[in-house]
Amino acid sequence: MNKSLIATLAQHTDEVTSIVLTSDTNKSILFSASLDMKIIAWHTKLYDALFEITLLHPVATLRLTKDNEILLAIGDSEIKQMSTL
């Protein structure tokens, strides 16, 4: 098993609470959520930040729909629904 460090994704400014990975291998994207109220989408080969979304509340958990088309951000008092592609 290859255990070398591939990348360190250091863009959040507070505790990371949830990460999800799309299951489509051709369009694999990593989403991370944090108490800093941001969701960041990451390239899973280059590990660059693709874009970030700033919300009004911290996010506790991320969920993807089974078709990977909608990302749900579950946070304090509300759930936001976003299109991933």
Added chain:
Amino acid sequence: MPANEADGPDVKIKKMHTMGKIKTNTDGEHVNDQEQIQVFKELADKSKEIGADMIRYSPGEGEDMECLFSECCDVTNDNNLIQFEDGKLALWGLKSHAKISEIDLEKVSYVHCGFDGKEYFAGFEDGSIKVFGSAKLEDVTDDYDLPNIGSKITSIVTSPDCLIFSAESGKVILYEYAFDYDDESDETHFVLHEGDGKNAISCLKISVAKNYVYGLCNKIPDDKKFKHEVVMVWNLTTKRLAHKHDLDIDQGHSSNKYESEENDDTDGVLEDVSKLMIHHTEDASMMFIRGCFRKGVEILSFDDGVKIDEMPKMHNNSITQIILKYDKELRE
């Protein structure tokens, strides 16, 4: 709780990716292929639409805003959202943006979306379980002959063949759909773990090959200090405990959302233990748990609990979630 409110987008999007940027790996080879560039160009373009669709759950005036936990909602097979909060089980249409159905439930202790997303299972404080269809939340409990074990349900998992649930008493029960319990004199289920009446099992998960189920045992010593957390693994073929292993949990932090009020002295989000122990989706023989003083990951064999490998000091702070990315190219 009002239905969806079209408040408009309240998110800001900051585009980070620079198209056409060429990066090299450690060997100096270009790693940006044209296909990937096209995919992420589409993503960057479409990302402008993010935030246009929103479902807002607003509590009434004077009501407390309760933090939603991951266990409280899930996506069904039809890509609708099923949500449990404040004694209400609600089904939302993610495409219609409307509430499809809602039912009131009292003294629910656990909710679980079935393995295929077609049914929803609610466990109650009295030890009973009710089953609802995820299309309209119709009660289909009578399709099952589920036992009541007389103790608060703490966790439920399902597979195509069986339903497994745990109770506050520490019992873990296996209910196989195909087994004809009517032909047995007394049995309506198999007891995977008898329990000792004081150490509850929670956070049950089932391995990808459906041959193991594992869960967390909240070991509370007699002096009620320094709660000890143990991962327990049961073999579903032999119907016996396969092994158990210590799990690094911050002392005093609760893994159980229902205990959150008792441990309300922590900042941020309580640790979600279900994010700290996972199985390999491609290699069914391995499970990954947080270890190495909470800053690394241990890889264990499902069969006998032997430590296959470990990755210590992965992080400077405590790890809060482990996921696996299966890289076919690296594997080959």
